[in-house]
Amino acid sequence: MSEFDRRAFLGLSAAALVLPELILPAGVVDSAFAANQVVYSIPKTKTKRFAWTVDDGFSSTALGNYLKFAHVFDLKFTFFMPSAYAPWYQHKSQIKDLLQRGQIQIGNHTHNHADLTRLNTAGIKKQLTECHNRIEDTWSYNAKPYFRPPFGRINQKVIEAAAEVGYTTPVLWYGTLADSGPTSFYGIFSKAQKYFQDGRLIIDHANNTIASSQFWRLAQLVEKRNLQTVTLREAFGR
Numbered sequence: 001m002s003e004f005d006r007r008a009f010l011g012l013s014a015a016a017l018v019l020p021e022l023i024l025p026a027g028v029v030d031s032a033f034a035a036n037q038v039v040y041s042i043p044k045t046k047t048k049r050f051a052w053t054v055d056d057g058f059s060s061t062a063l064g065n066y067l068k069f070a071h072v073f074d075l076k077f078t079f080f081m082p083s084a085y086a087p088w089y090q091h092k093s094q095i096k097d098l099l100q101r102g103q104i105q106i107g108n109h110t111h112n113h114a115d116l117t118r119l120n121t122a123g124i125k126k127q128l129t130e131c132h133n134r135i136e137d138t139w140s141y142n143a144k145p146y147f148r149p150p151f152g153r154i155n156q157k158v159i160e161a162a163a164e165v166g167y168t169t170p171v172l173w174y175g176t177l178a179d180s181g182p183t184s185f186y187g188i189f190s191k192a193q194k195y196f197q198d199g200r201l202i203i204d205h206a207n208n209t210i211a212s213s214q215f216w217r218l219a220q221l222v223e224k225r226n227l228q229t230v231t232l233r234e235a236f237g238r
């Protein structure tokens, strides 16, 4: 597909639903837990690769765009899904198809995007179990052991409670495209230039269509740098 065709194909609506999300820089977390339990990067291999993770899905249009991109640009994504949000179910069959082809992975992002550090152990388990069950019911897919704590907020209590319900791999990130709330494509692209590197784990959000409005430019950057995208399952081999 030529670049022009890609752009035409991606003639996307500007409709955006923007919800704020606190994004912490990598490494800024509760000091009470051992950092080696949390994933920030992916192991390096002979192939240059990075893991592109996409959270939330507050915008159905944006989520639909990412699913199209996975297909059109042959990119792999790991999505962290809060199970209370309707857009995931609106794209149910497309997601099923991409899951079956191993092109995307779905991870647990709690039921309603709760700050897990504010809950007790039972509450933490309930959030993760509710999300787990809905993913399983919808796609017959087991999201364990990967979860991302909303807002990147995590502590030892969260790590232990999550592990008790099978979520033993908390996933944070090395770099963010900083697009959970208001931004510009220029802002996103400059973050992509900084963070699309070998071994990186990137966080992105399907909350508005700013990134996806010029997605071909992000795809071009991946290609130019000879990078492959991998899901976390592929990156960690489990």
Ligand SMILES: [Zn+2]
Pocket (backbone or CB within 6 Å): 021, 055, 056, 109, 113, 150, 151
């Ligand atoms: Zn989130």
